[in-house]
Amino acid sequence: MSIKSEVLAANAEYAEGFGELGALGLPPARGFAILTCMDARLDPAKYAGLSEGDAHVIRNAGGRATDDAIRSLVISYKLLGTREWFVIHHSNCGMEYFTDAEMRSLLAQSLDTAALGPEGFYDTGTGPGSTEADYINWHTISDNAQSVVEDVARIRRHPLVPARIPIYGLIYDVTTGRLIEIDDASKAGAAS
């Protein structure tokens, strides 16, 4: 079965038991938002105990506080009333295993998928590649606790983010499923 057929079959089964979920309103019932990584091992609904309708979930590579994540967070509070936010990065994040320079060099070589060796990603593809990657900030991470602190701080000092919104910084441990609070996250935000 193709991936698309598998997804549609799983969806038909989900829709079968949908029942009263169809009556949920647009604003998040529990009034909060989570910004986290796209990593396949992370299921924010499961790791944070969310039911359908509870909370906004924003995800990108790294769970970084990019302009687009902040666009989403501002819509989340201004139009849909969220009052608290979580920034959740995680251990063993793919974003720790390359630099902007490496990503640019890999993509300049080919658009094929790179392989991961003991010394990082290397390209085995055949070209053409593209220098378009030179114009992109890949938002890589060198230290997870640090990236959480920085991202909470960036959101905190954004001119469209009200000071009243608490922003919690956490790390998700992919080996245990546990969320670990990063103590300095809010403080770093408040201080900046």
Place this chain on the structure above:
Amino acid sequence: MSIKSEVLAANAEYAEGFGELGALGLPPARGFAILTCMDARLDPAKYAGLSEGDAHVIRNAGGRATDDAIRSLVISYKLLGTREWFVIHHSNCGMEYFTDAEMRSLLAQSLDTAALGPEGFYDTGTGPGSTEADYINWHTISDNAQSVVEDVARIRRHPLVPARIPIYGLIYDVTTGRLIEIDDASKAGAAS
């Protein structure tokens, strides 16, 4: 109980039964990625049948093909080997209920949460607001099927996206839980 305590309590319960999930590898086991909206009613793991480790999930306001979503998709295939992508917008999306001009005006008035009336969002907050919103493209949606087609097309024509990756465009119906394929999505992409 505070929201943070609720999230941490739910997480402790999840981690309790974590078991072999701790051994999952970094690359998505089923080799695909989903770009969808942050809307609280959407649970992509449930509506598409994903287990932990299966697929990348990227989410922002609207599920739009922003530069940041494309950054994430390129990392997804180039470093972590996804081979197929889904772009999934949904019915009754908040992004249909305002325009860039309205969002700018609301945020210029105050940073408080707006109210939704029969004629759209209106501000009841007290200032100060911020003109920073003038510098942001809010990526609003006027027609859902159209936004899916446009976003698939934008990803398709990006210089870092290989032609071999199928990109499926769908709409999630929040009243039934069903995914509806948008026929023209791939075609529009291929044609552009």
